[in-house]
Amino acid sequence: MGYQMFLKLEDKVLQIPVLPEKLEISSPGHNETVTVLGIGEINKLKRKGLREVSFESFFPAHYEPYVAGFLFERVEAEDSGEQVKQTKQASSIKPVYTDKTLPEPIRCIRTIQLFREVNRPIQFLLTGTDLDINIKMGIEELSYDERAGEVGDIYYRLKLKEWRPYSAKTLGLTKDNKARAGAAKRPGSPSASKTHTVVRGESLWAICKKRYDDGGKYPQLYAKNKALMDKRNKGTGLPKYTIYPGQVLVL
Structure with missing residues (x-):
């Protein structure tokens, strides 16, 4: 390469x-x-x-x-002279470079x-x-x-x-009035995990629709809570996506 x-x-x-x-x-x-x-x-x-x-x-x-060729889109010209079609660089079509691309x-x-x-x-x-x-x-x-x-x-x-991430440190006083510096927070640090407590009648799809605005993300939600859900469903014969009221899921 x-x-x-x-x-x-x-x-x-x-x-x-x-x-x-x-x-x-x-x-x-x-x-x-x-x-x-x-x-x-x-x-x-x-x-x-x-x-x-x-x-x-x-x-x-x-x-x-x-x-550099990756700067361009590939251009496919039909034999019949029909409209030129642009495709992605990953295409197997032989590239034809023009000023327009x-x-x-x-x-x-x-x-x-x-x-x-x-x-x-x-x-x-x-x-x-x-x-x-x-x-x-x-x-x-x-x-x-x-x-x-x-x-x-x-x-x-x-x-x-x-560029290196940086932020100001926080100072706090201990019980003996000594200053103690807190760890600096870095941009992009993950926030604390959010959870959802299951209520009767809910499904993974419904929870994803409500919390992510996309019910199709239920496999990802299952993956985050696999150990918890598999343990509860073991031996029940129920689908692995089955959830129960009171379960606390990590979002």
Whole structure:
């Protein structure tokens, strides 16, 4: 598999169409050199700094062989000359690339700008190399320009910096009036488990419809409570999805 690079924010994914000639990766250190009496200088090792990734490339206005193929949709032309049908990249149909399937360079730039405006980290992925990277990063710098003789192409430079989750710690007083720091809450930490107490006449489907707005999720609800339900239904000859009033299910 060849090299591939992606910038991703939730369901929005931008593949880098032309791989950069050079990828600069740096990780600064914060070690401290101090002088100790009778020993001389020593190096106090500290945690490394945030990684930085920077590269230059361009968004092409027209397809060329070096453009990443996954950026396109496949196009199937009927022999009879009927309407052209677009299908997903996973299709087995031989791809036919046209200018119409290539995203406009300015749209790619706007996508990166959108990533910056939401003030949230993006996922940077580099695959197909020993340098495989899959980390959350912030967009530090973006510069771009259009050059004479290459109308439509947009050249750009992008600098990314590693992002780590953080939050303020909480302080509380113990009985002896000593301050105690609480653990910091990280973004995306799972919330406490929610439960549902079964009442007479309910079914897994009805509970999923009520709590998830989708009754079809009852197999997932069963999977979360499999041990509890299987133990209660063992030897009864009843379906494994049978529930009973008073049972407390984890949602």
